[in-house]
Amino acid sequence: MITKILKFKSSFINLVRFNRYNSSTNILHPSELPQLHPLLIKRVDILKNDLQNLSIKLESQYNEEIQTNYDKISSILSKYEEFNSVRSEITELYNITDSELIKDATMEITNLQPKYTDLIKELNYHLIPPIKFAEKPCIIEMHPGVGGSEAALFTFDLLQMYINFCHFKKWKFTIISMNKNSSGFINEAILSIDEPGSYDTIRFESGVHRVQRIPETETKGRVHTSTAAVVVLPKISEGNESTLVEDEKFFKPNEIRIEYMRASGKGGQHVNTTDSAVRIVHLPTGIIVKQQDERSQPRNKAKAFALLRSKLAEIERIEEINFQKSIRNEQVSTTDRSDKIRTYNYPQNRITDHRCNFSLHDIDGCMKGNKLIEIINKLKEDDYKTRLRQLIGDYSTK
Amino acid sequence: MTRVTAKLIRQARSISPYLPPLLPANRSINQALLELKWIKCELPKNEWRKAVNKRLKWVPLQYILKTQPFGNLNILCKDGVLIPRWETEEWCMKLANLIKGLKLEKLSMIDACTGTGCISLLINDELKSTATNLDIHGFDVSGKAYDLAKENNEFHHLSVNFHLGDVFDEEILDKLQLTDVNLITSNPPYIPEEDYNKSVLLNGVSKSVKLHEPKLALVGNGEFYYNLLYNLVFPSSADGFVFELGYKEQADLVNEVAKLNGWRVGYMKDSAEKIRCVLGWKADGKFKSLKDLCSYVY
Numbered sequence: 279m280i281t282k283i284l285k286f287k288s289s290f291i292n293l294v295r296f297n298r299y300n301s302s303t304n305i306l307h308p309s310e311l312p313q314l315h316p317l318l319i320k321r322v323d324i325l326k327n328d329l330q331n332l333s334i335k336l337e338s339q340y341n342e343e344i345q346t347n348y349d350k351i352s353s354i355l356s357k358y359e360e361f362n363s364v365r366s367e368i369t370e371l372y373n374i375t376d377s378e379l380i381k382d383a384t385m386e387i388t389n390l391q392p393k394y395t396d397l398i399k400e401l402n403y404h405l406i407p408p409i410k411f412a413e414k415p416c417i418i419e420m421h422p423g424v425g426g427s428e429a430a431l432f433t434f435d436l437l438q439m440y441i442n443f444c445h446f447k448k449w450k451f452t453i454i455s456m457n458k459n460s461s462g463f464i465n466e467a468i469l470s471i472d473e474p475g476s477y478d479t480i481r482f483e484s485g486v487h488r489v490q491r492i493p494e495t496e497t498k499g500r501v502h503t504s505t506a507a508v509v510v511l512p513k514i515s516e517g518n519e520s521t522l523v524e525d526e527k528f529f530k531p532n533e534i535r536i537e538y539m540r541a542s543g544k545g546g547q548h549v550n551t552t553d554s555a556v557r558i559v560h561l562p563t564g565i566i567v568k569q570q571d572e573r574s575q576p577r578n579k580a581k582a583f584a585l586l587r588s589k590l591a592e593i594e595r596i597e598e599i600n601f602q603k604s605i606r607n608e609q610v611s612t613t614d615r616s617d618k619i620r621t622y623n624y625p626q627n628r629i630t631d632h633r634c635n636f637s638l639h640d641i642d643g644c645m646k647g648n649k650l651i652e653i654i655n656k657l658k659e660d661d662y663k664t665r666l667r668q669l670i671g672d673y674s675t676k
Numbered sequence: 677m678t679r680v681t682a683k684l685i686r687q688a689r690s691i692s693p694y695l696p697p698l699l700p701a702n703r704s705i706n707q708a709l710l711e712l713k714w715i716k717c718e719l720p721k722n723e724w725r726k727a728v729n730k731r732l733k734w735v736p737l738q739y740i741l742k743t744q745p746f747g748n749l750n751i752l753c754k755d756g757v758l759i760p761r762w763e764t765e766e767w768c769m770k771l772a773n774l775i776k777g778l779k780l781e782k783l784s785m786i787d788a789c790t791g792t793g794c795i796s797l798l799i800n801d802e803l804k805s806t807a808t809n810l811d812i813h814g815f816d817v818s819g820k821a822y823d824l825a826k827e828n829n830e831f832h833h834l835s836v837n838f839h840l841g842d843v844f845d846e847e848i849l850d851k852l853q854l855t856d857v858n859l860i861t862s863n864p865p866y867i868p869e870e871d872y873n874k875s876v877l878l879n880g881v882s883k884s885v886k887l888h889e890p891k892l893a894l895v896g897n898g899e900f901y902y903n904l905l906y907n908l909v910f911p912s913s914a915d916g917f918v919f920e921l922g923y924k925e926q927a928d929l930v931n932e933v934a935k936l937n938g939w940r941v942g943y944m945k946d947s948a949e950k951i952r953c954v955l956g957w958k959a960d961g962k963f964k965s966l967k968d969l970c971s972y973v974y
Binding site (some may be wrong): 457458459460461462519536538543544545546547548549550551552553554570571572573574575576577 | 686690691692704705706707709710711713714736737738744745746747748758759761762763765795848855865866867871876877880881882884885889893920922925947948950952
């Protein structure tokens with residue numbers, strides 16, 4: 279009997295608590311609201327300093343470039359001021375304890391909170407310079423590495439994973455080409471994701487992916503280790519007939535050599551070949567792209583040109599990063615395309631990303647596409663921090 | 677040609693049971709895999725077996741899949757009509773771009789020996805969105821080709837007028853009631869009889885072409901160019917002509933005949949560096965920029 283009463287009492291208390299909690303669900307304590315990263319706040323100080331220097335410069339002489347720079351910084355800073363005032367207002371309102379005013383204050387806070395989150399989003403975006411090609415769609419190139427046919431099987435699994443990821447994100451994609459070797463195993467797959475801005479998300483996938491599992495081809499049940507190389511490129515051109523003319527103009531005639539895989543002979547009416555492969559050699563860099571999947575030769579050519587432009591853009595981006603690194607003269611850990619970035623361990627049902635030391639214990643979920651975003655978000659966070667640190671480093675050494 | 681080895685056949689069978697029949701026509705597993713992929717993409721599953729067995733008998737893939745990409749068009753192909761070649765597609769696109777650049781008020785064109793109608797249809801398709809008024813005609817002596825060309829025209833919703841007609845007919849222009857013409861194109865049969873019977877290694881035709889494509893559309897020589905000039909180019913008010921060919925002698929013949937009638941002549945090579953087209957223009961005519969397409973001007 280006593281226990282029954284006690285139980286009833288405790289559930290009653292829970293009910294009351296629940297009610298109180300419920301009345302204030304949409305109000306968060308100011309400390310629970312998203313905060314600006316301390317490094318970003320430091321960057322604000324730097325920007326203030328810059329603004330002062332710029333205004334001094336502007337007083338002595340007018341320069342359009344300095345003026346636009348000045349306007350940009352001052353607009354960011356005014357946003358920051360606004361952000362500060364909103365934050366202090368929320369804190370003040372929250373500290374009101376008067377029972378009559380509390381209702382109004384709650385209303386006020388609920389109105390201010392969305393504004394606060396919008397401002398913080400904008401500041402997060404504006405206070406850090408964007409990375410190159412972030413707004414572009416992307417192309418993913420996959421090749422099997424060490425491990426023979428098992429590596430080829432894993433490459434195919436990776437392709438499936440990215441396709442599933444596209445389904446999950448509701449992104450449009452096309453398989454540009456998929457080549458198999460003479461034993462029927464995949465030796466190259468190129469996937470194009472046509473969503474603008476997908477490059478910013480997918481770019482973390484560049485590098486060597488390692489798999490540890492018992493392959494389907496293994497008869498004695500031993501665990502093998504194989505790898506597949508993934509290269510993510512920004513998509514510069516659409517790669518269809520209408521962009522072909524523009525893409526061709528992009529290169530000087532002596533810069534590229536276009537080869538058609540044609541058998542010798544008279545050609546024309548004498549033969550009816552189905553071979554429509556096109557190979558483009560970019561002479562200054564020695565990059566070779568080959569396309570053969572389409573029955574139409576101009577379409578193959580357009581695809582090859584688009585791929586070549588993407589490859590050159592990626593090289594340009596990497597060179598720029600290296601140049602900046604050499605200016606800073608510091609050791610920054612960035613991933614090279616030859617670095618092993620991730621391990622897929624099937625027996626332990628574990629995916630570990632070696633760049634952020636994050637392990638996901640759901641291989642199936644990741645390969646089906648819906649868990650990959652967890653790893654990518656982790657990497658994004660990490661990358662954001664490194665970029666911030668670099669930024670502060672840049673400013674403090676200047 | 678060397679025999680397809682047993683080892684290659686075994687290897688192909690281990691990949692797919694559909695693959696070995698594609699080997700004789702393709703010679704390599706990679707190319708056979710590509711063809712198999714296209715077959716699988718374009719035909720329903722219950723026709724795959726039939727398709728690969730047809731290919732084993734050297735039937736051109738274009739007849740099996742019933743289409744051939746040609747520029748932005750997908751030309752329908754049928755037994756008895758020559759399959760459009762990539763070389764033709766290449767010079768056609770160049771010609772279409774050149775005409776676009778001319779910004780003509782009106783283009784009236786005749787395509788002789790039109791076959792599937794690919795040349796006239798592609799020019800029509802490329803220029804339909806420009807300000808140029810189009811009046812494009814094509815004719816062929818073969819009834820099969822005439823039917824297929826009309827089908828292609830409807831299939832692509834284009835406006836080329838096709839007729840039955842013979843280039844050897846001296847009154848062809850009157851019969852077609854075409855007098856105001858400014859451009860004449862043609863892809864006439866240009867393989868000499870003796871080459872038609874040779875192996876492909878001696879500049880002959882490939883087995884698939886000889887067995888399955890119409891001889892009527894393939895075997896011919898100088899007489900076609902002679903008749904094209906005398907029955908179409910000279911009696912009409914044409915300013916330019918483009919004829920496909922395969923031999924330097926044919927271009928020389930066109931030059932000799934046309935030069936006497938006040939034409940400038942040059943020839944063009946394809947991207948495989950083989951002589952492919954002979955072009956003619958009046959020195960002060962609308963099509964004098966055809967000269968820019970030539971790799972050699974007589």
